[in-house]
Amino acid sequence: MTESTKANRGTKSPATKGNGFAIQAFSISRKFGNLVAVNSIDLSIKEGELFSMLGPNGAGKTTTIKMLCCLLRPSSGTATIMGHDIQKDSIAVKEVIDISPQETAIAEHLNAWENLSLIGGIYGFEKQEVKKRSEELLKMMGLTDRAKEQVRKYSGGMKRRLSIAMALVSDPQVLFLDEPTLGLDPQSRRSIWEHIAELKGKKTIVLTTHYLEEADALADRIAIIDEGKIVALGTSRELKDSISDMQVMVVKAKNLTSDAIEGLREIYPEVRAVEDGVEITAKEVSSYEIVDYLRPKGVVIESTSLKQVTLDDVFLHLTGKELRE
């Protein structure tokens, strides 16, 4: 790495130097015509934190990430990354960040080595250093054996792993992972989680996802985003505790029609359809009341039980929507 590059990557603006925050957003918003995609979001993400933005498609997660990565201009407000303003000092911001975008952003006609060299070289690393880091990353992502193959022949999971490796080869201080496991099979997803878990504490990571298990398993703090706003922010425990006065009843049933579910929603507003029944969140849930309501409608109830609150329940409670809607 050149001296000037090293210097650039290490500097911070005096105003925020040493305040411990890698990312700060100040009422950042973005409109597309009349649509408000991100609505006055404030963020303070500590250095070394793994911060997750959890929300359904279209919630504003990717738009927020794109603004923080200087790809989209905020309509109002601003943000700093490692003390550098995203609008006034975008080149300095770009020196300290890297991203694995939602779409698999790799050069299809190159092999894995060449993809990593491309990014390493652009960030000003010496050839030998890129080679060493690439070796480590290919090993970490389990791609060493096929590193010399053109990546267009890779599976979806391999492409995702390479995309993450490309985001790491520049040794960024702040790493953005935008839906890193979107569309992957459970095995590939779990493998990527393991790799992300290895990075915890070493880098500031912003992870967007609409898989609550992902946020629950990996994040230090989670921001639940809906319709461009942060509706809740805290650790997974804090978020679950925020509805600790609520009960979640699992009703396993057969012949459960959509009319029956809609009827239940008139009694309990938070009813979520699951594979073999429904889950009902409320301050007080009466299994008798549920049985009395469903039986006359021809529903065969197999069991009712109370379960621990999940992030899904928190999301439903806060937004009135299911996360996967």
Place this chain on the structure above:
Amino acid sequence: MRFMELAKRNLKVMYRDLLSLGLTILFPPALLLILSPLARFGGIWAPTMITPGIVLFGFAMITMSSAVILARDRESALLSRLLTTPLRANDFISAYSLPYIPVAIIQIVAIFAIGGLLGLEISGNAGLVFLVLFVMSLGFIGLGMILGALLTYNQLSAVYAPVILLVVFGGAWVPLEVMGGVFQSIMNALPFAHALDAARDIMAHGAGFSDIATDFYWVLGYTLVLFALGIFLFRRRMVE
């Protein structure tokens, strides 16, 4: 010189698509061979006239190839990723232009080599002919950057024919005097006819730099403006 990494990648993409590259490099000289029987009619088909005309036709192919690679990347997530790196607009334009310079040089040399076999004689300074055509090639690459920064891959296929026809009817294969009228005036305002006039004057009449200076600066000016415009347009597209 960080853009060199991206330029190297673009070069690899080019030579790994051998069909397109081969067509861009080999088709124009082959066309000169195919059209060589027309030389007996003289005029625009005489070797001194048609050879630079074919060179400009080849450059138009380069315009489209360079525009396509930029437009394709712009539409892919790869360019989004690259836009989050510290590369600036001029780095991107340099990285996407540079790989086409050797292609243009090979084209000029190959077409003139074929021209030589067909009886082309250069009475003036061959180096000056090369200089004029080389600067013109940069203009065509700059035009490719503008098209690539503005248009999608699908839109480019619609632009391909008009660009080629503009060059062919703009003095490369059809004398501008034959076209006449508004078209002639428009083409005289563009750099193509100036590059052709300069190259033909040097080859046919042994013109020196002072004789073709106006044409040369016309071509150079356009080339600089096209690149500046390419950088400006790309910069506007970097942050939406």
